[in-house]
Amino acid sequence: MQDALFxxxxxxxLVFGFLVVANPFSRNPVTSAMFLVLTIVSLAGLFxxxxxxxxxxxxxxxxxxxxxxxxxxxxxxxxxxxxxRRKIKKLGIVGGLISAGAILAIFLNSLLKAPLGAVQSPAxxxxxxxxxxxxxxxxxxxxxxxxxxxxxxxxxxxxxxxKDLK
Amino acid sequence: xNVGLEHYLVVSVLLFCLGxxxxxxxxxxxxxxxxxELMLNAANLALVAFSRYTDSLDGQVFVFxxxxxxxxxxxxxxxxxxxLYRKRQTSHVEDLTTLRL
Numbered sequence: 050m051q052d053a054l055f056x057x058x059x060x061x062x063l064v065f066g067f068l069v070v071a072n073p074f075s076r077n078p079v080t081s082a083m084f085l086v087l088t089i090v091s092l093a094g095l096f097x098x099x100x101x102x103x104x105x106x107x108x109x110x111x112x113x114x115x116x117x118x119x120x121x122x123x124x125x126x127x128x129x130x131x132x133x134r135r136k137i138k139k140l141g142i143v144g145g146l147i148s149a150g151a152i153l154a155i156f157l158n159s160l161l162k163a164p165l166g167a168v169q170s171p172a173x174x175x176x177x178x179x180x181x182x183x184x185x186x187x188x189x190x191x192x193x194x195x196x197x198x199x200x201x202x203x204x205x206x207x208x209x210x211x212k213d214l215k
Numbered sequence: 216x217n218v219g220l221e222h223y224l225v226v227s228v229l230l231f232c233l234g235x236x237x238x239x240x241x242x243x244x245x246x247x248x249x250x251x252e253l254m255l256n257a258a259n260l261a262l263v264a265f266s267r268y269t270d271s272l273d274g275q276v277f278v279f280x281x282x283x284x285x286x287x288x289x290x291x292x293x294x295x296x297x298x299l300y301r302k303r304q305t306s307h308v309e310d311l312t313t314l315r316l
Contacts, residue, residue: 055218059226066230066253069246070237078245085249092256099223099267101275104282108259111282116252116289123293124245127300138242145239149232156228165220173267175275183272184279195283202287209294 055098061091078129082120089113101175223264231257244296244306248289255285 065088069081089112096105184192230253237250259278266274300306 052218055222059222062226063229063233066233069249069253070233070241076243078243078249081246081249085252088253089256092260095223095226095260096263099263101263101267101278104259104263104275104278107279107282111286112252112256116286119289119293120245120249123297126297127245127306129243129245129306141240141242145236148239149236152235153228153232156231157225160221160224160228173270173272175263175266175272179272180275180279183276188276188280191280195280198284199287202291206290206294209291209298 051098055095058091058094058098062088062095065091078124079121082117082124085120086113086117089117099175100173103175103177103180220264220268224261227257227261227264230254230260242308244299244308244311247308248292248296252285252289255281 065084068084069088072080072084074080089108093105093108093113096102096108234250234253234257237253238247241247241250259281262274262278262281266272266278296306299311303311305311
């Protein structure tokens with residue numbers, strides 16, 4: 050059962066991810082954004098299979114909710130009708146395939162050589178309570194720093210979206 | 216065949232390569248941003264898989280931080296794109312080749 054679910058979600062993730070990047074039917078950014086939502090939801094399914102329940106919820110709330118709403122708003126703000134007619138350059142496709150293929154080869158090669166071992170009795174559960182215990186004890190300082198980072202981001206966005214940038 | 220750590224890592228690697236391909240091939244700033252998100256998500260998947268199969272929650276805390284930082288990054292980046300669009304009326308990387316506004 051778990052294996053079938055893993056293969057389903059992995060297949061869906063990769064297909065939707067491909068449709069974000071290279072949709073053969075539409076080059077509209079809105080289509081890409083919608084397929085990105087589907088990719089994120091199927092990734093959340095993979096997280097559930099890895100028993101990271103809290104992260105699966107956060108993934109859907111933050112990514113599929115907040116981040117994608119931001120994307121859609123910005124697409125709505127910009128008028129992107131003229132973008133669809135542009136051709137993708139041959140050189141870009143060749144270069145992209147070569148570099149992505151090279152990275153893929155490096156990763157798979159190191160994956161084949163890695164002594165991954167057969168850990169077949171994982172017991173770790175990513176529920177809210179154990180994650181919060183770790184976050185508020187061992188990782189308290191990074192947590193506070195991240196809150197400062199978010200504040201800086203808010204101030205930066207407010208400054209950047211003023212009408213007359215000085 | 217039992218699903219193990221390597222299966223998740225292969226999915227993560229393939230997703231990362233798709234994101235990289237999108238960053239290089241696509242010419243629209245917004246789609247490039249979405250491909251960046253794909254790459255971040257691939258890294259998240261690898262971290263969660265490692266955390267599950269090494270019996271420690273540290274990887275999941277890292278993913279938590281990555282999600283937060285990615286949200287901040289997206290908000291700032293999209294604000295930059297909007298500011299750039301106001302100045303130049305385009306979100307296409309080939310029209311944005313000068314450093315001067």
